Amino acid sequence: MSTGQSFILFEKVKNIVTDTQRAVVRNVNAAMVCAYFQIGRMIVEDEQEGSERAYYAKETLVKLSLALNQEFGKGYSVSNLEYMRNFYLAYQDRISQSVTGIFQSPFLLSWTHYVQLLKIKDNDERTFYEIECVNNNWSVRELQRQFNSALYERIALSKEKDEVRQLSQSGQVIEKPADILKSHYVLEFLGLQENAKYSESDFEAAIINKLENFMLELGKGFLFEGRQRRFTFDGDSFFVDLVFYNRLLRCFVLLDLKIGRLTHQDIGQMQMYVNYYDRKIKLPEENPTIGIVLCKEENRTVVEFTLPEHNEQIFAKEYKAVLPSKDALKKQLE
Template sequence: MKKKKSNEKYNLTVSENKVVQSEENLFEELSELITSSRERALVYANSEMNLVFWQVGKRINDFILNNKRAEYGKQIVVTLSRQLEQRHGKNYEEKNLRRILQFAEIFGNYEIVVTLSRQLSWSHILALLPIKKKEALMFYAQKAASEVWGVRDLRKNISKKVYERTLIAGVQPVVANLKSVGEFKDPYFFDFLKMKSDFLEKDLESAILSDLETFIMELGKGFAFIERQKRMIIDGDDFYLDLLFYNRNLKRLVAIELKIGKFQAKYKGQMELYLKWLNKYERKEDEASPVGLILCTETSKEQIELLEMHKDGILVAEYWTELPPKKILEEKIKAAVEEAKERIERIKLLNE
């Protein structure tokens, strides 16, 4: 009988433990439910705020336009801001109300606003409004939404001229089997590596690997590191590719060669060999053919055009290890964009 009582006591303890564990699981489940609900509510609140701001801005813009009086428009904004702020809070103070009007004017399509508002907060919108070019603004808005950039990331990418550098890279004829070169830039900014002026290729490669996360951020979202000094045995000889990446958006391997100095025509043959080897031995069945990216401290535009490297799946871009002052940087990027546009026109004429 005593033995039986001991078993009953033991069984009761097990049962109690199960209840405690069940309660703990319930608590965790409820906590997760509340947390996810709060996150959804925050996203929903941000989205609703943007949509309300757009509708308010659109209504005021239409009202001013219908009256066709500029002075009246300035006056009504001041009056409305006071009234709205008094009833609905500081979101409608004059400075922000003018931003709301600008927001509604720039983003004229409500459906686009609905789509972007699912990912972008009002702080994102405020970071976008100072951008003068509509194409650049929409580029950053769509990138921030699709790649889930924080406000800090968005500001950083705007300051580093990601749009302009993507535009310059896009001047190169479309690489074989690639719908666009929008995943690439020209030039790339490697100022974070803090390289000395007399660095070697191996120093550059080592510095990149020691700060791989920042390097991948500069490459762009979708890149995943695979291997350094990828060994290839061809006819009994060893060949080594500097860096091998995979791009999830492109669904293909990306071979990167780092070069010091100006681009040379012989680099094409070297990269062609690497790409053909990768295509034969490393490419998976569900992947597209590999592409190559040759990074040089200076490109040779005419040589690259004449070599028609795009037909072999090869892109060439510059990299800068030091950034000039902001004003000079803007001038250099602007000049590069203009040169890129001229090259586009030349290519069009050649293809006619």
């Protein structure tokens, strides 16, 4: 057997082993989550038989925790048992319709994911993050980051009232240009200080250095096409700061970075970039180009009177260098 054939055989075997390992992990996670659900159900049913529920429940969990830890080792602390109890209470309707046996589970995430989700009190918001976790294969760390950056509120604030409810039923659905937008973008991972002085070149360089994080913040379907894309006509050269392609909308997305307050010149410049890409770059079967001016301070009046009334191609959005206040955004949403 030649070296090339040996390598091909190795790759095939490696893929089988890797796929099997992943399947084992998924099955173990599903079995563990379903077992914890059943433990939570038993705790709730036992509580309902107690005469003094609050005191009885506390004493029961302490004793149960000690006994389980002695039998199986760590992992059954009182706090973890309380999570199992709350897990059952939060998801009992879903599993009662979907599960006929202990190892048949509708849950697609790890127990650590569900522990984080249980910290979200609002049912609609919790369901939204669960859907996004599954659809985007978020790690627990990414789930925490998206929650802390108030993703749910920022998407909801960019939608009409009748579209907000859909977030808790289907997650973020990308069908039209406005669907990829958030009320503002949170870029705390760049390490830029809120009031520090930095240039647009510094801003761009920071994004390129954290490109994976930035694309996660942009949202679904984004592919990076390039930076400082140049085009020239009548002897003048122009540069688009960042160019992406959204495979869901099947169109180019151009980003222009501004570190100050938005001006009408910024909008006009982006209009030229979008027109150029529509007329010279995009293919006939692709959808119209989208342009986003990412600025430190948005000026809605300038946007309103510079762009056509039914504009669906050019947008101006603020960015924040630090995590926003979730409470303030919730109040704004309400």
